[in-house]
Amino acid sequence: MCDYEPSGMPIILALQGAFAEHQTTLNNLANKSCTKVKSMPKLLSKLVRTPAELAECDALIIPGGESTTMALLARISGLLEPLREFVQRKPVWGTCAGAILLAESIEGSKKGGQELLGGMAVKIGRNGFGSQIDSFEAPLLCSPEAVALTKRPEEFVGVFIRAPVVLGITEDPSRPKIQVLAKISPEALPKSEDATDSTTPEDDPRLIVALRQGHLVLTTFHPELTKDDRFHEYFVLEVVMPTFSAPPTPS
Numbered sequence: 498m499c500d501y502e503p504s505g506m507p508i509i510l511a512l513q514g515a516f517a518e519h520q521t522t523l524n525n526l527a528n529k530s531c532t533k534v535k536s537m538p539k540l541l542s543k544l545v546r547t548p549a550e551l552a553e554c555d556a557l558i559i560p561g562g563e564s565t566t567m568a569l570l571a572r573i574s575g576l577l578e579p580l581r582e583f584v585q586r587k588p589v590w591g592t593c594a595g596a597i598l599l600a601e602s603i604e605g606s607k608k609g610g611q612e613l614l615g616g617m618a619v620k621i622g623r624n625g626f627g628s629q630i631d632s633f634e635a636p637l638l639c640s641p642e643a644v645a646l647t648k649r650p651e652e653f654v655g656v657f658i659r660a661p662v663v664l665g666i667t668e669d670p671s672r673p674k675i676q677v678l679a680k681i682s683p684e685a686l687p688k689s690e691d692a693t694d695s696t697t698p699e700d701d702p703r704l705i706v707a708l709r710q711g712h713l714v715l716t717t718f719h720p721e722l723t724k725d726d727r728f729h730e731y732f733v734l735e736v737v738m739p740t741f742s743a744p745p746t747p748s
């Protein structure tokens with residue numbers, strides 16, 4: 498029996514970037530033998546480009562691409578304010594450029610600044626690992642608390658393309674706690690030229706590549722460009738579904 502009655506569906510912001518790859522991964526996930534996911538095929542494969550389409554959905558994936566362009570297109574399509582409102586209430590997962598948009602503050606924005614959606618108490622640096630030619634793949638260390646991410650024996654290889662980097666996290670007891678979902682190893686970090694000490698402290702925020710704050714998730718890499726769908730499964734099963742099964746809050 499389906500324990501999930503969606504009024505709409507998680508959909509993928511399709512203004513720019515790698516939205517088609519997210520859609521393919523979600524559709525493949527729906528066809529897998531996971532009963533919980535299978536029981537909600539309505540969940541999958543819708544793209545959103547207008548405020549009316551956004552109003553119909555219960556969760557959203559913001560893909561990687563180019564965050565300045567995406568914000569500009571969102572403004573032009575009348576989606577910027579509806580999106581800002583959406584992220585306050587509903588599950589949203591931002592990948593790469595999408596992660597930049599979910600940050601509350603950023604470094605390295607283009608001249609003239611950059612509009613953000615905000616929502617997550619993090620500071621992000623754009624192109625934190627360098628330019629396009631510095632794109633790389635690296636194995637991730639997934640947090641044991643994120644069961645859906647760790648139950649597979651093979652390591653998850655993250656694809657980083659002009660990836661943003663987490664520069665800081667603001668802990669605020671009045672807001673949902675930030676949960677680190679995955680890190681990279683210190684060797685993957687770019688070395689600064691004036692660094693005298695080459696060791697990276699374990700709590701360096703730049704090692705964090707996936708995190709969750711309540712109903713919001715960000716990954717600085719591109720899980721939709723690998724065959725491994727565990728981050729999609731994590732988002733659907735552990736972030737989106739619980740928001741529907743939760744008892745309504747008394748008014």
Ligand SMILES: NC(=O)CC[C@H](N)C(=O)O
Nearest residue numbers: 561562563564593594659
């Ligand atoms: N692959 C990506 O999504 C890159 C993001 C890009 N560096 C930006 O600022 O938007």
